[in-house]
Amino acid sequence: MNGDGGGPTVTANGGSHGAVAGTIHGGVHNNYYQVPPGASPWEKFDIALRYLASGQATTARKLLAEVTVEIRSSTKVWFHWLLAFFSERTLWELSVEDRAALKAALDQIDELPREYWTPGIEAIRHLVAASRSRNADHAAISLVRREIEDLDAAMRKEVLRHLERVLQGSLKDELWHEDLRQAEAGRRAERRRERVWKFFEPDPAQPRTRPVRPVDVSGGDLAAASVLATAVSGAVAMIGWLALQRDDTSAIIALTVALIAAGVAVTNGAEWRFRVDRLRAENRQLRAQRLPSDAARPGGFTYQVDRLYMRYADRYAPKGPDRAAWLVDAYGPMSRLRDELVEVYREKRVKAEAVKWLIRFQVRELRREWDAGGLVEQHRRWTVPTAVKAVTVTAGLAAVAGLMWGIQSAARQNLLQTAGALVAIIAAGWTVAIVGLRILAENKRVAVDESEREQRETTYWFEFQRWERRLSDRPHDVEMAQWLDCDRRILLQHALAAYQLKWSDISAYASMEARGDGSKRARAKNGPWRYSRYKLLVFLLTADGVRQISVDLDFAQATFHHWERTNYRYDAVAAVRVTTLDNGAREFQLFLVNGADIEVAVTEPGQAGADEDSRILADGAQDATGLRNTLFVLEGVAAEGRSWWAGPAYRRAS
Template sequence: MSTFDDTATNIARDSAYVGVQASVVHGDIYTYTTSPDASPAEKFETGVRFLEIGASGRASQLISEAVAAGHLTNRVCFYWLLALTSGRTRLELSKEEAAQLRNAPNTLRLTGDDPWADAVKMIHRLLACAEKRDADLRLLFKEFDELGDAQRSLILRHLELFLDGPFKEQIWHRTVKQAELGRTARERGNRVWKFFQPDPFPPRKREPRPATIHFTTWLQAVTATAVFGAAAIHIGFLLAQGGRILALLPYLLSIAGGYVGGRNAVEWRFRTVRRRTKDKECATPHLRRSAPSDGFASKVDQRFDYYFAKYVPQGASRDMWLAATAGIRRSIRDEIVEVYRETRVGVEKIAWLIRYRVGDVRHRWEKGTLWSYREELATPLPTKAMAVLGVAILAGGGIWAASDAMQVSPLSGTRSTFLVPAGGWIAARAWLRIVLERRRAAADKSESDQVLEDSKAAFARWQAKLADKPEDREMADWLDCDRKVLLSEALQHYKLTMSDVIAHAFIEAPAASSKRARVRNGPWRYLKYQILIFVLTQDGVRQLTITLDFERGTFHDRQRANYRFEALAAVRVRQADNDERTFELALVNGQEIRVRVSPEAEEIQQGENPGAVSDVTLDAAGLHHTLHVLEGIAAEGKEWILQERRRGQDRTRNLTDEMQDPDS
């Protein structure tokens, strides 16, 4: 007999626990929710969905309530039998449940012939023939194979533990074959990761700062313009009055030059200021006080750090990339924090947006357009030339006209000559501030609108990519197939057949730092699992610990251990105040196996019961059956095998006495 090897385990010990992170709760899916006034039909359908994920306890309760309320069809009869027997052995039935099963042929009245009625009759046959050594297995399996695909698959999945007897091996071979096909069905490798993605929050527009122009600026602009205009008109009047025809031409040219020069000077100034502003945004930021570690801004920082470190452009080193984009990273980060901080949206719902914005920065880097704004905002040489030429014409023509005006009327001409440059300077500065502020607001709005449109397009692409997100029942199907294939691998390694196995049980726990997600009121699903298999044979316990990459459906880090029944000292599940459940198995040599099988109660949606979420997680994981097996071994040792067989024979005899073949 093999002895326990303490080097062959890969489990949490010495108060160490398996960590979990990146939680997602799909709160808009109500697959496992029933209203207080739900009809029997609604309760039944919810029970079916619970059964599909392996939560047979909750399924049996709801389906039984529907049956008690008079909702009884052939399909209901079939699922009621499955829920009563799924994931359990005969000995795990209570006295009431055993009585219900014995009386099933009399209470489940079938109506007509359809695939569901045939499946109910087949379950009766399988249960009635469990201990008949002279049963005609060829005829039985011929009829079994003639069942509908859906009914046959459901029987293989849910009655694996309950069925016993001479056809146990045949049933197991069919179950494994079905599992091997099912674990890669429906494009599992391309879809599983989508289940762990939260429903994305749509993009929001960052409202740019509106144009802010103080009243004093408007007052200066209007007043100075009025003074400048009156003085300029007065100079022209003096020239006309004095017959200075030659001076009128430079006077008019100065006006035209001022208009052209002013327009081009404003464009020049706007481009220069805009470019400086963009340079400041992209410059390496000064150190700021860090945000609270558990705050929204801090979580946004973590996402930006992660994606910028991940999405390094081709041909660039990570250090250079991070240093060169520090300012851009800070600018986009501040934008997103500002827009979403007050929306009470978790950062995981806008992770797609952060990822898109970072990807866009990388794309522009690779195209060489990340700093293209510098070229776009560079002032063209003709604009500069027209600005300089216009101002020169304004100055030259103005001086010529002013000098002639003072000759016509020295006093009033001198006064107007002084007021024109003074008023013009004040008016030009005031109007420049007004125009620049308005153009700044318009440019900010244009950029914000463009960012929003691009983000909407990215949002639509992301939604389309998540459109085929797997349902929770598909996740349960794949996990159930993984369990069966893994058990088959363990049997092959130990050179055992299913007939050699007295009992088997699983413990499922999240692997270290695994993403997790669930639907409302549903069990937690993990991207990576740590699975413990216990296989009981005459020689003792075979334990296999393995890491399951659920996305790819691959097994890793196999660890094996063998020990006698007498080595098992205690089995228990501890429940903390936060509803965290921990499975503990102690051996007589002091060795302990501790695995957190249910996380703490968090991300609970309105209307959810924290305890119910943990219970359905444990129910779907089959923990109740595991505890039944291991607690029996811990209490009775090897004697448990003999007692289990004796109790099983008695229970089977009672069942077969009452539950005869319906067609006999």
């Protein structure tokens, strides 16, 4: 523990936060905080309750103020109006206008008949009255405690949560045990550890594959091949006709064998040509590929995709000496997949995070193939097998031998006609073989590519659907806010225990939740950023000075780490400042006279989307981080020291 302002500098400035992309959820989250045009009062009421439940009390108050103009006779509406009115702020923060609005609301409520929500309203009124009095008697405190205990569980939970900053002194002591019990139960409720990570996962983009390049054969090639093939067929038919006129059965059989062998030779020759072309093309592609791309713009889609491939290649790499072999063998296939993905998803509305699931799946599948030996074979799969070469050559020789047998028989019948047919076969046959093999190889390429594309697309869709099912129970923003609120209450209890204090020893307190180092971030539209790691700070104002605790929170695991405790006198506080940067981010700074300053980046840079309200985002950020209340409390201390709560702000609350 450090005394009287001698504590270390506490910095939570975000480091590289600005470079870390955040997820803004669409789908079911898209309209979660959106007030549709022409919304009815009850629709506005439902959305206001979402804002209230998520800790965005300022926006909830504004919406409920609109609702109460149109719905004036509902105790349900007024009960929640009171919750929002007092939520996330102390009685000291109520302005003259706030107090006038509260009086008018209570006058309106007095005219309503008793209903289900009436006990909750009465408990709030008596709780506020007891908290306003510095010396509330035991009877008043007992009445408030009894009224709250008599509420049903859901209503009692809401009252204790939203009026937590209103409670003071011995009244807070009386109710803190129940408040703490609820926090302990709530911080791990609804399978938090199993679900929190899903909030930071983006909605996956649907799988896409690159269309297969069509057959690259010109009309002239097809016409030439047809004419030449017709010429060759006519010449062979002439030879067969001449042999038939001689009634030379052996020649007819030889020509038949030649035709069959030629077909076998062409079929295998086309396979040979296809494999040679494919191997050359892949070698050229491999030489041209760079992963990551040297030309990728830092921060752009291609750049981020490259980094994701490298990250997962590293994650799935085997340990030990096989690591280098895996990276070398996976480089080519991974580069081809990367090129395809960049091409089919390169558009502004698709972010790299949305295809992270596909990149992870592709690399995982490459590792599975590599373990089975298939990835190594992939490099050799287009090598022409010896059997194909042997069959092609043998069938070609057989075709030539059979043709020669038929030619010698036909020549005996008519030498001139046979010579003409032979010239046609030699002249046209060679050309038609070259063009025909290229055409057949190109058709083979299209068939193979289409088969592979369909197979990959099918596996991608299965993985996409599996991933969607995994994310189907992603927590809503309200759940994230409630878990964080429970963590904050547990931290308050740790702070009280660390300093051996009870609530009646606390004159005032403030708490702040900022982004932790290396954390992910995500939010619903019109909602505040939520983080996978937080930096939490608690300031307890006591008669002897300020007691401060800062701690790192692993939000997914609901665990605290790196505790720091600092004490300082009120006269050690030199100044409090909040700086708003050009990008909209806010930095909180508490300056102590000994130079041990506290700096916290409390809100994130960024701007509202096309269908978002910048004012709602700004209010939500201040509410979610606790900046508004912290600034109010610590600015008062910086200005007036320990006499602050005896000054105008405190008297206004009394």
